[in-house]
Amino acid sequence: MTPRETPLTREEILGAAIALIDAKGTDALSMRKLAGALGVEAMTLYHHFPSKDAILDGVVARVFGEMRIPEPFPEEWMAMAEEMFVAFRRVLVEHPGTIGLLARRPLNTEDSADFVEAPLAVLARSGLPAERIGQLYQSLVAYSFGHAFIASDRPIAPADSALRTDEVRYPTARATGRAISSFDEPTFRETLGHIMRGFAGG
Amino acid sequence: MTPRETPLTREEILGAAIALIDAKGTDALSMRKLAGALGVEAMTLYHHFPSKDAILDGVVARVFGEMRIPEPFPEEWMAMAEEMFVAFRRVLVEHPGTIGLLARRPLNTEDSADFVEAPLAVLARSGLPAERIGQLYQSLVAYSFGHAFIASDRPIAPADSALRTDEVRYPTARATGRAISSFDEPTFRETLGHIMRGFAGG
């Protein structure tokens, strides 16, 4: 096989991996298929990443790198934190396939530490004692993550699952008549507010 | 090989599957290993379940079947709902390996519909309009699920991951100095209350 004209780069590989995951789901990402999409053999990828897990870690880091908080920043700490968690949820909903990834390799990489520390710094402006801030942070992360997880209504289960995809009914879908979607952002914001005001002793 | 003295049963298979998942994680559950634990060959399992996915669905149903709400039932709807979601979280934390399963095959089976309808019925006692009840239910499920997911501090990633397990630091662990654990149930209950009171217009 004729080699590629330009050498592969880490970024190129991560881009292809995200595209593949977004298009076909996590299960569709195999080393052979990823390499195939790049016009290369599977083992070539091991020159750029030590393992598949390392690629997945890179994918998570890249997705987090896309997180943007809309300017201008609100002054008030609750509004600021709300924007940060909305951004968190939005990036997860935009890349539903990566949610399961994030689930079991949460911010393994160095540079994603910012996305942990930044919201904590904002919550600290509330003046609550440190322990309460930790609990509040926990609650907000858990809620945002869970919401994004359920909101990724495209089931990540393979299409040839034992059950036909058409028949799958999610709890909320069955209960409320529709799945959670990105249009639920207002409810998401509202609940964030309830949690924060609750902790702030409102 | 001499055949087993007693025929296999569906329940026996599910029990072995849950034991395997609890002990070694989801990744350790392969048809061959599960069959081996039962003293049987892999293909034998296909006499009792049409596919591996069907076994996983059965596992989820069984785990949900373990959900118990402590008696006596509280009268007040908020207290009642709180107990239900605490039970939900508790069962997930007790079987951390199944959380990822539940994630992508949420209540596929028929008999688990109860676990969807029952909390909704309780929330309906609040007298809120139907749409608000749906949103509240969404929020509570998302929070409970996310909390349980993060609380399963045993990372489901295989031990031979690219990163040593010892080095894995979860956001909350790094931030607060410890991981979420089952001892966080008080905070869990508190946040459930904040969400419910927020929706109830408290």
Place this chain on the structure above:
DNA sequence: TGCCTACCCTTACGCTGTAAGCCTTACGAT
């Protein structure tokens, strides 16, 4: 010229889920 390094390749191993088909035992009907 010779060597080193970067980059890509091929081959191979043990694992996965499961399709296909064979063998034995148990049982109900003729």
Place this chain on the structure above:
DNA sequence: ATCGTAAGGCTTACAGCGTAAGGGTAGGCA
């Protein structure tokens, strides 16, 4: 008593997986 059928187990086989091991070839530098 004999047969048909079904249940429940087995073996074999296939395509796909992650990756260990090692070979080749091109460009840069001594």
